[in-house]
Amino acid sequence: MKTIERKKVLPERSIQPVMASTQNGIDRMLKIIEAVEPQIGAFCAFDRARIHGFVPRPGLLSGVGVGVKDIIETKDFPTTYGSPIYDGFRPRADATCVSLLERAGAVNMGKTVTTEFAFFRPGKTRNPHDLNRTPGGSSSGSAAAVAAGMVGLGLASQTAASLTRPASYCGIAGLKPSFGSYSLAGVKGLAPSFDTLGVLAPNVAGLVAAHGVLGGGMAGHPVRPTRIGFCRTPWWNQGKADMHLALENAAELLGAETLVEPLALDGFVEGEGLHKLIMSYEAVQVLASEYDNHANLLSPQILALIRSGTAVSYDDYLAARIKARQLRREISEVFENYDVLLAPAAPGEAPLGLEVTGDPIFSRLWTLLRLPSVTLPGMVGENGLPIGIQLLGARNTDEKLLEYAAWAESLLPPRQIPKIVANY
Incomplete structure (x- = not known):
């Protein structure tokens, strides 16, 4: 792995985003979609004429293109939940999250591919960084579309690792908020104890904007945490060597500015x-x-x-x-001593092949505990492909976690732009 250089910290910089994306921004996204979508296959429903003529409302997300995961109901596009059972199904109303985003000025660019009922059967989508690799699951289409610049935001969900893993594999930022933070009205579930709606974006500013619309709370300035627990997790040995190195390098970068110490969660x-x-x-x-x-x-x-x-x-x-x-009570006690936890997001780079979506091992525990999680890009593996890191906060401290994440983002290397879209 190459020597990494950290970015300069800008602690007073606001992360409340100006998500201004005029018609020129939508036209650029349409241009990218036309050029690379046939190779990536991020969308399962798309209508260029509707998008081109759409007049967004003014708001925090005015003119920002959004990819909507196909377990989320939309009245303007079919919703199949990734299953042939629902081929051609057209809901009569949008899911609450879609309505909220459009109320804030976002443009629904289309439905993005999901695995069947947000579980393990892969869809057609390929990883923009390497078309021979999976983008992860189940939020595969949304992650690939964001990574390739086809949309500015992607709606995603997580029941095990369905947001964190594709964010890591595709080299983008992802927010799985605290359980219950966003409305699931109009979202097909799989396990009510864990189903959580979330968002994918190129950076933390995008997550902040989407969270402000869907969750109501706005993060402020980047904040340096006082104490970070580096949690390799009990499953560290199931990760690849390059993931180990990437996480240790990230810990070193963050540790140059604040206290980072090992945290064992064997219990x-x-x-x-x-x-x-x-x-x-x-x-x-x-x-x-x-x-x-x-x-x-x-x-x-x-x-x-x-x-x-x-x-x-x-x-x-x-x-x-x-x-x-009981474990949720115990993890709340851990956060009495740590502001944020640093942990793996996935076992390593995106696996070769499109038959599997990767192992969810490094997110199952956090999903069980219902913690908010932010996945950050910047680190790379042995093949030069993205490896994300995961930051976790105490439950219902989502805005504070986003502020910590913005601080960490300022120290990590910049995210990679897939070569397939480098000229756009």
Whole structure:
């Protein structure tokens, strides 16, 4: 890995963004879409004529193009939830998040590819940094579209690692807010204990703007945390060597400006299993209609999830939920000593091939704990491809976490622009 240079810290710089993107900005996005979308395949529904004639409202996101993950309902585009069961389905109303973004002036550029019901069966999307690699799942289309500059913001969701992992693989910023922060009205769920709507953007300023619209709270200036816990997690050995080096380099960069110290969370090791058990049990209920009426159209991955959930007893499910609540209390005590945690976002660079979307191992625990998480780009792996870092805050401290993230972003190397769009 090359020697890294940190950026100069600008602690007084406001991160409240001026997201001004006039028709010229939309025209540029349309130009990029026309040039690279046939290779990347980020969209599953797109209407150039509608977008070109759309007059955005004035607001914080006026003229900013948004890619809407295809588990989110839209009246102007079909919503298929990544499943052939819903081919051609056209909802009568937009999801709340879409309405809020358009009220703030955003432009719905189209529906972005998702894995089937936001689980593991991949869609058609390719990673803009390497077309032979996965963009991650399940927010694959939104992540790829943001990374390639086809949209300024991407709506995403996370039930395990569906936002954090593609943000890491595609080299962009991602915010999974505290559980329950954004409305899920009009968003297809998978496991109600964990389903969380989030956003993807090129940088923290974009996350701040979207969070201000969807969550209501606005972050202010970048803030240097007093104490960072570097949590390699109990699954550190399941990560690649270049991920280890990237995280250690990031810790060194941040540690040049504040205290960064190792934090072991060995007492949380059962969190991964608890997450899997609860998610599979709840998925059986959420997908009951699809399974009862269209099992022949479900993928082997979804069928395996349902079989796994069917084998979980109600008593085991309740016991897992009780233990999860206990771990949430324990992690709140950790944040009495640390402002923010630094942790891996994914095992390494995006894996080769399009048949799998990567391992969610490094986000299951945090999703179980319902913590807000920001994924930041800038670090790279052995092949020069993005490796994200993950910053975590105490629950319901999302604005403060964004301020810490803006500070960290100012120290990390700049994000990579995919070569496929370098000329745009």
